[in-house]
Amino acid sequence: MKILVFLEQRDNLLKKSSLEALGVAHRIVQGHGSVEALILGEQAQALCEQAQGFGATTCHYVQAPSLRHYQPLLYKEILVQAIKQLQPDSVLGMTTPLSRDLLTRCAAALKAPLLTDLVDITAQEGRLMGGKKPLYAGKVLATLTYETQGVKIATLRPNSFAAEKIPGTMTIQALPLELPSTAMEKIELTEVRKGKSQKADLTEAARIISGGRALASADNFAILHRCAEVLGATVGASRAAVDAGYATHDMQVGQTGKTVNPTLYIACGISGAIQHLAGMRTSKIIVAINKDPEAPIFSIADYGIVADLFEAVPLLTEKLQGILKE
Amino acid sequence: MRIIVCIKQTPDTEAQIRISDIGKSMLLLQDVKTILNPYDEFAIEEALRIKEKMGGEVIVATFGPDSAKEQLLRGLAMGADRGILVASTSFPQTSSLLTATVLAQLVTQEQGDLVLCGKQGIDEDNMEVGVMLAELLGWPHVNAVTQLTLTDTSAHVEREVEGGQTEVYRVQLPSVFGAHKSLNTPRYASLPGIMKAKKKPLDTKTVSDMGLEEAQLKNLVQVRVDHYEYPPKKPAGKLFKGASTESMVTEVLELLRTEAKVI
Numbered sequence: 001m002k003i004l005v006f007l008e009q010r011d012n013l014l015k016k017s018s019l020e021a022l023g024v025a026h027r028i029v030q031g032h033g034s035v036e037a038l039i040l041g042e043q044a045q046a047l048c049e050q051a052q053g054f055g056a057t058t059c060h061y062v063q064a065p066s067l068r069h070y071q072p073l074l075y076k077e078i079l080v081q082a083i084k085q086l087q088p089d090s091v092l093g094m095t096t097p098l099s100r101d102l103l104t105r106c107a108a109a110l111k112a113p114l115l116t117d118l119v120d121i122t123a124q125e126g127r128l129m130g131g132k133k134p135l136y137a138g139k140v141l142a143t144l145t146y147e148t149q150g151v152k153i154a155t156l157r158p159n160s161f162a163a164e165k166i167p168g169t170m171t172i173q174a175l176p177l178e179l180p181s182t183a184m185e186k187i188e189l190t191e192v193r194k195g196k197s198q199k200a201d202l203t204e205a206a207r208i209i210s211g212g213r214a215l216a217s218a219d220n221f222a223i224l225h226r227c228a229e230v231l232g233a234t235v236g237a238s239r240a241a242v243d244a245g246y247a248t249h250d251m252q253v254g255q256t257g258k259t260v261n262p263t264l265y266i267a268c269g270i271s272g273a274i275q276h277l278a279g280m281r282t283s284k285i286i287v288a289i290n291k292d293p294e295a296p297i298f299s300i301a302d303y304g305i306v307a308d309l310f311e312a313v314p315l316l317t318e319k320l321q322g323i324l325k326e
Numbered sequence: 327m328r329i330i331v332c333i334k335q336t337p338d339t340e341a342q343i344r345i346s347d348i349g350k351s352m353l354l355l356q357d358v359k360t361i362l363n364p365y366d367e368f369a370i371e372e373a374l375r376i377k378e379k380m381g382g383e384v385i386v387a388t389f390g391p392d393s394a395k396e397q398l399l400r401g402l403a404m405g406a407d408r409g410i411l412v413a414s415t416s417f418p419q420t421s422s423l424l425t426a427t428v429l430a431q432l433v434t435q436e437q438g439d440l441v442l443c444g445k446q447g448i449d450e451d452n453m454e455v456g457v458m459l460a461e462l463l464g465w466p467h468v469n470a471v472t473q474l475t476l477t478d479t480s481a482h483v484e485r486e487v488e489g490g491q492t493e494v495y496r497v498q499l500p501s502v503f504g505a506h507k508s509l510n511t512p513r514y515a516s517l518p519g520i521m522k523a524k525k526k527p528l529d530t531k532t533v534s535d536m537g538l539e540e541a542q543l544k545n546l547v548q549v550r551v552d553h554y555e556y557p558p559k560k561p562a563g564k565l566f567k568g569a570s571t572e573s574m575v576t577e578v579l580e581l582l583r584t585e586a587k588v589i
Binding site for chain 1 (some may be wrong): 353368388449454486487493494547565574589
């Protein structure tokens, strides 16, 4: 049995979350087969080295200048060819904007069964059988099983599985295939503009500090940004704060925003509407700061502080500075 | 330009989702209040703006239950020209590939030049149908689009990805795009709009009307639901109140360090 893991690079850097997929693949095969990886990129060969020691026995690469950025149809044609050539039992990737797009398109091209955004997997005799997936932004979870034969495709939610150091040797080899020459005629990524911050995206962040309507203005979000700076956290917001114009859409956590999964989530002045809770309830540790002791957010908080956030957050920042310096 | 906006009926964001007691294999969605999938509103708005600028026709379409006419009417009230409901009633279980196959046939029959949809349904959160539809049509696709500028034959498209980065694409039409929130601000359906909507054409079709075979489509359901469950309930946390903010903050930080071990 063979599992192929699609390892994702951005800006010629291997995405750390991709290594989690290698750990999962290793867990699935359990000595019944092999874990192979695939990297596409401008410097893909060099990036293979970084996958060494995480469970893959072979790391295939396709290297070309045109593969520097995600080119949707070019990447798709290569991955479809790779799957046909390598004949894996299943293909794994992470649930990222790139992989979720690419693996879904490949599934349609191959008419292969697909499960996206799994937070757990089921395996039997070295085969991926199915997994668990949150629906309705996490209000319920479904346990799903593949029903058809042929290659099975899945994407895994970042931070749900640990990347493991697995001793062993890995072969690096170029995948022999013809680069499709016309794939960029219909669609071409021409530019990637850097964002304002180099911070981890909410969906991948290990620490998040979020603000609600109680922040009362966009300027007041500065106190969260200062705390985030000290904590190495990404700043999020509730839908109420976004609708009020205090925060931008890309900061929204919840059912019509981002579903997050950090180890630490600090909710400041967020009452805890059901659609917000749905998007952050799988956070490992939740801290809530709110003036209202009856706020629903306290029902899922590990640690709740009934206090004015304008008093509590600066204190938190100040004391964290002391602690993290130690 | 003929623009087809694919929409979906979803439960309201504030709805509690309940699981059947027997077998845990069904969701009890009959009595849940339904809405137009929030992201689809941005797709409809964008289609209307393109039509206003470039002329053409806007069709709202869905593969869904009969009650999804309500969501199609909403699209018509916003300003779409006509609606098409392809009935999903005879499919106890569907899949993204099945839905995409039905919609691809619809787009082909209606000779659409452009397809817009929401970036994801807020029910199953799959983000699959748009890109699958594009693949089946052999068209390009960009999801989570935050900016779209069209000429007759091509599009300049921007989308936000992780880390606040923006990807810029040059796309040849026809194409499928998935709308993100910051694409535009959807208009409200006006009262005259709502009145007019009731007189606009709204066709109901079955998959066989569209030349598709039900049995073959059912083969596209390739994954089975074993059961549903609620997320694990967290044990009650520790609530601090009444003391000075400083002492409460200090105590929680200490617990984060020694008990939770996250800092």
